[in-house]
Amino acid sequence: MPVSKPESCDSRVIAHVDMDCFYVQVEQRKQPQLRGLPTAVVQYNEWKGGALIAVSYEARSAGVKRSMRGEEAKEVCPQIQLVQVPVARGKADLNGYRNAGSEVVSILARRGRCERASIDEVYLDLTDAAETMLAENPPQSLETMDEEALKSHILGLNNEDGSDVKENVRKWILRCNADHRDKLLACGILIVAELRMQVLKETEFTCSAGIAHNKMLAKLASGMNKPAQQTVVPFSSVEGLLDTLPVRKMKQLGGKLGTSLQIDMGVNTVGDLLQFPEEKLQERYGINTGTWLWNIARGISGEAVKGRLLPKSHGSGKTFPGPRALKTVSAVQHWLNQLCEELSERLCCDLDQNKRIAHTLTLHARAYKSSDSDSQKKFPSKSCPLRYGTAKIQEDAFNLFQAGLREYIGLYGVRTQGSDHSGWGITSLSVSASKIVPIPSGTRSIAKYFHGQSTSLFSSMQSPDNLNIETTLLSPPGSESYLEVNSPKPKIHFPGEESWTEDTMPGLDLQEQKVNVVKDEDLSCSLLKKTQDGFTQDISPLLLSGCFEQNQNKQQRVFSKDESQFKSEHREQKGKRLKDKGTSSILKLFKSYNPLGSSSSPEHNKTVQSTDAQLTTDFQARCHSLAELSDVKLVKESPTNSCSYSRDKDERRREAWSYKLDEIDPSVIDELPPAIQDEIKAWMQPRKRPNNIVKRGSIISHYFSPTKKS
DNA sequence: ACGGATCATACA
DNA sequence: TTGTATGAT
Incomplete structure (x- = not known):
């Protein structure tokens, strides 16, 4: 499971920050x-x-x-x-905690590469900041020092009885005869102390931190003195620290692997691992894990701090333990709808705030069958291309569930028809969205170029007639739902499943179906909210025009064109863009390259047809997603959930932007048609100069301000 | 048949 | 690539 990576540099300064x-x-x-x-x-x-x-x-x-x-x-x-x-x-809502975590991340990311490890933890690579400080402002030259830094715990620093602990820490930090690594850590102490103070001041949250030469040791240290303290692991104290450390205290060794080390190898402490030759460990645990074990026993861990401030997936799930297990398909459908609503809302938030699109929808479920205690794990997870829009996600998730159910039942050869429902139940459901990628950079600016903002669009889109068009696509509850559920047109293909018919589709008992009405107030993107509030509408044009277009004439779609057509259409659009105000030319463009065709077609294949050699599949995927975006349903906003931060909304959004812009993959641009490339390059030009985040922010706001044209 | 809801990553 | 298993918080 763990994989060893070569130690890139043995004197990095790594911090792990853990909220208390x-x-x-x-x-x-x-x-x-x-x-x-x-x-x-x-x-x-x-x-x-x-x-x-x-x-x-x-x-x-x-x-x-x-x-x-x-x-x-x-x-x-x-x-x-x-x-x-x-x-x-009806389920736990963690959005408040997620957003609070984002507040913290945006502060901690100021001094170096930052990896959001969980909702309340980050890793920081402060090597550059520490080196810079050492060169320009070494601790030795400090006349005053933050109290917070003086409260640090330095492993191996012997505090003789009676000696002033803080004074010892101060001496350690200022020590002139320290080796380079210790001096870097000393800088790390000061930087982390300052960051933690900033977190406290700006968020009112305290945190603890570990500072060391790699992630593993930093993580270990952050937990040693809580709350609201920081702990340092100098190189010289690593051996002593690990020697007596129980293996399960080490990250990755808290589960089966750690247990196996203890039981099978007699390894109780990390130090015990030292006696095993690398080959022995590889032989027992595989090449990767074996090497990894050999390394961590010596305090070696080359794992890099990934520069990632945002989650790579979103999920929404709920368990239904024991007696609360779901016994009817419509109960499953009801809960799936709830979960999908939440997921859809979070996807909208992500799109709004971070300009990212998810590509894959996955459903996971657990089921129990009383006769077979092992049947719990076997319910298969299923995934499909993700289409934006709450109703679509709900529809797709339900289809995935049915597909999984067929397989699950097939696995057990069960053929209960109605009678034997008592032994069955769904004990957990979850939907998640993954493969989240940034929107190609130029698209937005181009789309914006094509249509100016039109606030009037909003009112028209919010009119009741435009709402809930798609809800009718959902199978209604009751007997109709029963039919739909039990003889579905298989929309997703599974190998070896062709022979299944409704005769062999028994499923769960349905007699007690509770009507689950699709609610009229759906949840919408906060981008609507923000615009209504008079906030910036910076990402709106693409989306809104797409939605608008869809609502205006839903049938009008174009399929499968080759690249020359793609290009010529683009030129054409570009030529008459002024006339096209109000219609989404760029969207049509993308739609024309949607390899899966219209979402109104129930068939969406699992495999993308990549017969078109002109464009890379990556670009096709992006086109696909953009086309799907046009189908986002716009509806009223739920008052309960806002995905914006509680304070300094505008400022944070801008911060998010400067981060995202730094992450744009240049290769993406190369894949765009030449004419678009030119526009993007022209657009990206100014931001290459300043290395200063504040300056950059102002430039960005210049280019994205809704009141200015690019 | 409860540590719930989310995440990440390695492997086949 | 998709689905599974493991691990962490």
């Missing part, structure tokens, strides 16, 4: 009267007071532990304040 009981802090910021009190965040209050998912340090002192139930926590600590996770659509 993050969910609790988020809730305490919302309710400041909870600060300082023993507090826990709990979800699903129905059963035994709900499960604790975050516990404040005051509560921990009182003996409250994570994965206690709420009632249990009350027994141990009667004064404990239990705060429930927000619920939306």
